[in-house]
Each structure stands twice: as structure tokens, then as C-alpha cells.
Amino acid sequence: MYSTNLNPGINSLKLERLNRLLFNHYPDAVYSITIDGRFHTVNDKVCQILQKERKELLGKGYQLHIHPEHWENALQHFTSAREGNPQRYQTVVRNSSGESVFIDVTNFPLKVGGQLVGIFGIAKDVTVQQEREQALWRTTQELQRQNDELDLFRKIVAHDFRSPIARILGLGSLLQKDNLPPATHQTAVSALMQSAQQLDAMVRDLNEMLSLRHQGQEARELCHIENLVKLTIASLQQEIKNANASVHIESEGPLEIFTVKAFLVSILHNLISNALKYRSPERPVEVTVSVSKQATKAIIAVSDNGTGMDMGKVGTDLFKMYKRFHAGVDGKGLGLYLVSEQVSILHGEVKVESTEGTGTTFTVILPLNNQH
Amino acid sequence: MFNKVYIVDDDEVSIFLTEALLEADNFASECRAFLDAQQALQMLLQSATGTAPDTLPDVIFLDLNMPFISGWDFLDALAPYEQALKNQCRIYILTSSVDEQERLRANETSLVSGFLQKPLEDQCLTLLKESCSGTLY
Numbered sequence: 048m049y050s051t052n053l054n055p056g057i058n059s060l061k062l063e064r065l066n067r068l069l070f071n072h073y074p075d076a077v078y079s080i081t082i083d084g085r086f087h088t089v090n091d092k093v094c095q096i097l098q099k100e101r102k103e104l105l106g107k108g109y110q111l112h113i114h115p116e117h118w119e120n121a122l123q124h125f126t127s128a129r130e131g132n133p134q135r136y137q138t139v140v141r142n143s144s145g146e147s148v149f150i151d152v153t154n155f156p157l158k159v160g161g162q163l164v165g166i167f168g169i170a171k172d173v174t175v176q177q178e179r180e181q182a183l184w185r186t187t188q189e190l191q192r193q194n195d196e197l198d199l200f201r202k203i204v205a206h207d208f209r210s211p212i213a214r215i216l217g218l219g220s221l222l223q224k225d226n227l228p229p230a231t232h233q234t235a236v237s238a239l240m241q242s243a244q245q246l247d248a249m250v251r252d253l254n255e256m257l258s259l260r261h262q263g264q265e266a267r268e269l270c271h272i273e274n275l276v277k278l279t280i281a282s283l284q285q286e287i288k289n290a291n292a293s294v295h296i297e298s299e300g301p302l303e304i305f306t307v308k309a310f311l312v313s314i315l316h317n318l319i320s321n322a323l324k325y326r327s328p329e330r331p332v333e334v335t336v337s338v339s340k341q342a343t344k345a346i347i348a349v350s351d352n353g354t355g356m357d358m359g360k361v362g363t364d365l366f367k368m369y370k371r372f373h374a375g376v377d378g379k380g381l382g383l384y385l386v387s388e389q390v391s392i393l394h395g396e397v398k399v400e401s402t403e404g405t406g407t408t409f410t411v412i413l414p415l416n417n418q419h
Numbered sequence: 420m421f422n423k424v425y426i427v428d429d430d431e432v433s434i435f436l437t438e439a440l441l442e443a444d445n446f447a448s449e450c451r452a453f454l455d456a457q458q459a460l461q462m463l464l465q466s467a468t469g470t471a472p473d474t475l476p477d478v479i480f481l482d483l484n485m486p487f488i489s490g491w492d493f494l495d496a497l498a499p500y501e502q503a504l505k506n507q508c509r510i511y512i513l514t515s516s517v518d519e520q521e522r523l524r525a526n527e528t529s530l531v532s533g534f535l536q537k538p539l540e541d542q543c544l545t546l547l548k549e550s551c552s553g554t555l556y
Contacts, residue, residue: 205518206484210430210537213515217436217538224443231439238432360487 076170079157082129084108087165096172098143114139114147128154128166137173149177203253211246215239270311272302272338272345279315283323290323292332302338304345305416310389317382318409322351325407343415350408356401365399421447421477427459427493428482437480437513437539444544456488460496467503475504480513483521494530501530509551511535
């Protein structure tokens with residue numbers, strides 16, 4: 048043949064030696080496994096991936112190197128290949144340093160003279176692709192979240208910010224009219240002021256909310272829950288006095304939590320001030336803040352004897368932004384949205400129970416030790 | 420000048436403002452405000468079905484963003500009585516929202532005669548009076 052004449056050296060290579068070279072230097076892991084699951088041959092890449100010497104692997108069970116979470120799945124595929132069916136699947140092995148390596152496996156039944164003697168396979172290290180895929184997935188999720196948020200902000204601007212602005216404009220043009228009755232003039236001026244204050248508060252809230260995301264990375268510290276409750280109650284002294292309310296703390300003893308202090312204070316502040324705000328005019332206002340521990344979690348419950356809500360009507364809208372469920376109470380509808388956002392950043396959950404006319408209990412459950 | 424106007428809005432300041440502007444404009448001889456949309460709905464349904472002596476208003480200014488019953492819910496509840504309402508009563512959405520989607524939705528809702536943005540302007544009130552005179556009576 049033309050080519051062999053040009054390169055006579057290659058002719059001296061025996062097929063078996065070629066195979067051996069290919070086997071050892073193939074860039075993916077190549078191996079054979081006996082019918083009872085022990086490595087029979089392994090190439091250099093197998094040793095490299097598992098960080099083992101060849102002699103440490105040969106004759107030993109392959110299963111030892113599979114990540115325990117994938118044992119069952121790997122065994123199924125192995126059994127199936129042993130029954131004569133080629134297999135292609137992804138699994139995870141662990142190297143000597145305990146790191147996970149994602150591999151894409153192809154296993155063939157290995158037959159000698161029609162007799163099945165084991166399994167012959169190739170495994171490709173796909174850890175980098177896997178990590179890339181995960182990073183891509185995280186980026187997609189983040190993008191999705193930011194898009195949702197953008198849409199939310201568009202709605203806030205279109206609906207909620209326009210509302211006090213429209214009032215200010217309307218009140219302004221009303222005040223420009225001649226012959227306005229003095230009482231109307233008076234009301235218009237104070238409503239103008241109130242609307243401007245509301246707009247101001249909304250801008251502050253929005254700013255606080257936007258900075259929430261970055262604060263998620265904020266340092267966690269050890270917080271004494273009961274002390275923070277007392278601190279919050281003290282900061283609400285004026286509101287408590289105005290509502291003529293009594294606020295109790297129930298605690299099973301000191302409980303410390305490793306968390307973002309500013310969030311915890313903001314959550315307590317929002318829940319207690321809500322309890323005061325939605326009071327029933329029919330009875331003296333009583334608010335109870337109870338703190339307890341359940342396994343590795345702190346349970347903080349804020350109960351009131353206020354107006355309560357019909358949970359059937361309120362449904363899942365309660366924690367949405369700028370949703371309000373009480374007529375006649377001044378509220379911007381942002382508080383519970385903030386609470387739910389903060390609780391979710393702290394990996395906790397918030398629950399609500401309420402009966403119309405009887406009262407409401409908000410329960411916040413937070414992990415005591417909140418590392419990311 | 421109209422006989423009777425309803426304002427449906429959950430916001431007191433907004434109601435005060437709309438009322439004051441209507442009054443300054445001599446828009447209607449009777450103006451009734453509802454903080455609770457449910458109550459307004461009941462009144463209207465009773466008038467439409469003739470179970471109450473109250474006559475239907477000539478004009479309704481309806482807010483959209485209200486707790487429990489939104490303006491859209493309100494319109495949905497009125498939809499079965501469209502024939503009874505149509506020739507007697509004009510419903511205008513009066514909202515502070517500048518959401519284009521809401522305007523489009525209003526255009527597609529046959530019960531809605533117009534989409535007005537808060538605050539109500541004198542010019543707009545004059546137009547309303549002109550457009551309604553002759554067609555209603």
C-alpha cells in the first residue's frame with residue numbers, strides 16, 4: 048500500500064501492542080470489571096481520576112469509588128450490563144481527596160467465546176461541563192428572578208407610585224381654585240401633606256427593598272432573641288401608647304440565634320406594628336410575642352386579638368407587595384412583603400393563622416445556626 | 420349637570436378630591452361615595468333589578484386597585500346586568516395607574532365608557548358633560 052511504503056516503521060507494530068497503547072493513553076478512563084464487580088484492568092486515566100495507584104485498584108470492587116448517593120443507580124446499570132445490555136449513564140465517583148467527579152459512563156458486556164466474563168467500559172470526566180451547566184442554570188435562575196423583579200418594579204411605579212402623585216396633583220389644582228370653602232381648603236392642605244409623606248415613605252421602602260438583596264450577604268452574628276424583642280417593643284413605645292395596648296413576651300428561657308440582626312429586628316418590628324395597627328376597636332389590644340426552640344429552629348410567634356382576616360379571601364396574596372386587606376387603616380402594604388423576603392433570605396419560613404373578628408398569629412421559624 | 424354620580428374608591432383622600440372637583444365643576448346634583456366596593460355593587464344590582472327604589476346613577480367613577488374587590492371584579496359582577504345598565508349609566512374607570520395594559524383591558528370591556536386618569540381634570544369633566552348630553556336623555 049502507498050502509505051505503508053512511506054512509513055515502514057508502523058508496520059512493525061502488532062495490533063495487540065497498538066491496542067495496549069491506545070488503552071493506556073486514551074484521554075478517557077477505560078477499564079474492565081469482572082463479573083463480581085472488581086477492577087480487572089484500568090488505564091492511566093482511571094488512576095488519575097480516582098487518585099489511586101493501579102495496584103490499589105486492581106482486584107478491588109469498583110463500587111467503593113462511587114458516590115454513596117449513586118450506589119443504587121450504578122448497581123442497576125452494572126447489573127443490566129452484566130445481563131448483556133450496553134449502558135450509557137452519568138454518575139459521580141469520589142477521588143482519594145474526597146472530591147466528587149462527574150463521569151459519563153458507557154459500559155459494554157465483555158464476552159469471551161460467547162461467554163460473558165465481565166464488563167468493558169469508558170468513562171469521560173464531565174465535571175467541568177457539569178459545573179458549567181450548573182453555573183448556567185444558576186445564572187438563568189438569577190436572570191429570571193431579576194426579570195420578575197423588574198416587572199414588579201414596573202408595576203409599583205405604574206400603580207403605587209402614581210397613586211400619591213395623582214393625589215398631590217389633584218389637591219394642588221383644587222387648591223388653585225377660587226372660592227373654595229374654608230373647610231375644603233383645610234382638608235386639602237392636610238391631605239396634600241399626607242400624600243407627600245406617603246410618597247416619601249414609599250421611596251424609602253423601595254430603597255430598603257432594593258438593598259435587601261445585597262444585605263443577604265451581610266455578616267451573621269449571635270443575637271439574643273428576647274433582648275431584640277424588648278428592644279423592638281421599646282422602639283414602638285409611642286405606637287403602643289397610642290393604641291392603648293399591652294404587649295407581653297413569653298419565653299422558655301434565653302435563646303440565641305446566629306443570624307442577620309438587622310433582618311430579625313425588621314421582622315419583629317413589622318409584625319408587632321401590624322398587630323397594633325389592625326386592632327379591634329371592640330376590646331383592649333393585647334399582643335403576645337412568644338419565643339421558643341424546636342430542635343435546631345427558633346419559633347417566634349406574634350399573636351394579637353385584632354380584627355383578623357378571612358384567610359379564604361386573603362389566600363396567597365398576603366405576602367405580596369402593596370396588597371392591603373383592611374379598609375380604613377393607613378398602610379402601604381409593604382411590611383409583610385419585606386417580612387417574607389427577609390425570612391426567605393434567612394432560610395426560614397413564615398406562617399399565618401387568622402380568624403376574622405378574633406385575631407391573627409404570625410409565626411416565624413428561623414434556623415438557629417444560619418450559615419449560608 | 421348630571422342627576423346622580425357614584426364614586427367607588429377605597430381611598431378617602433381620593434374620594435374627597437373627586438367630590439371636591441365635581442362640586443367645584445357643578446357636575447352633578449347628587450354625589451355618592453363608596454369606600455366599600457361591595458356596598459356599591461349591592462346598591463347597583465338592586466337598582467338594576469328593580470328590587471330597590473333607588474335609581475341608577477348617570478355616571479360611576481370606578482377605581483381599579485381596591486382591597487378584596489378590584490375594579491375588574493366589580494365589572495365582572497355587573498356584566499350579567501349589562502343590558503339593564505347600558506342605556507342608563509356610564510361607567511368610567513378613574514385610576515391613578517398609568518399601566519397601558521389596564522387601559523387596553525378597559526377598551527375591551529363593553530361596560531366601560533372610558534378610562535380616566537387621576538387626578539380628574541376640569542377639561543375632562545367638561546368633555547364628559549358634553550359627550551353625555553343628548554345621548555342619555
